Amino acid sequence: MTFEDGLDVAFPNIGADPFEITWQTKSLTRHQPMLENYKVTSAGRLLKEDAEYEHAPEEDRPGYNEETDGFDTEIERARGSMRKIHHGWSDTAYHGTFEFHRTIDGDYVSLDAKFTDGQLVEISRNK
Numbered sequence: 001m002t003f004e005d006g007l008d009v010a011f012p013n014i015g016a017d018p019f020e021i022t023w024q025t026k027s028l029t030r031h032q033p034m035l036e037n038y039k040v041t042s043a044g045r046l047l048k049e050d051a052e053y054e055h056a057p058e059e060d061r062p063g064y065n066e067e068t069d070g071f072d073t074e075i076e077r078a079r080g081s082m083r084k085i086h087h088g089w090s091d092t093a094y095h096g097t098f099e100f101h102r103t104i105d106g107d108y109v110s111l112d113a114k115f116t117d118g119q120l121v122e123i124s125r126n127k
Contacts, residue, residue: 001025001100006042012111012125016104023111025100039089040113044120047089056083093118099126 005019028038037049058064063076071077094115101110110126 001038001040003040004042007040007044007120009044009120009123011123014104014109014111014125015107021102021104023100023102025098027098027100028094038092040120045118046092046094046113046115046120048092050087050090051084052087053082053084056081091118 001023002021003019003023007019011018025038029036037051039047039049041047058071058077059066061071061077061080063071063079065072095117097112097114099110099112101108103109112122112124112126113120114122114124
């Protein structure tokens with residue numbers, strides 16, 4: 001999850017630029033882990049990436065050996081077997097609070113984002 005620069009809602013002091021960090025959250029979906037991408041726009045809206053996945057042809061995958069027309073191991077065969085097709089972003093109209101986090105310079109930083117009627121209204125630090 002990322003935050004676009006220019007957001008009007010203030011971040012607590014975390015000792016780093018929050019707009020340069022890719023954050024993690026596991027509290028946005030009911031079926032975890034989903035490994036989905038989210039971003040908060042500079043206007044304070046939470047967007048979810050619309051994407052689908054497809055199988056990549058074996059010859060397009062990393063680790064494919066053209067000389068043997070295959071892979072050295074099954075792990076190599078699996079690596080890169082799926083690729084994402086990005087279709088854009090959709091507004092989630094999220095209402096509620098969710099936790100997001102990251103380790104910064106060895107310190108675990110946990111924050112809450114509060115949304116009201118789809119609009120980010122507050123970011124606070126968890127103790």
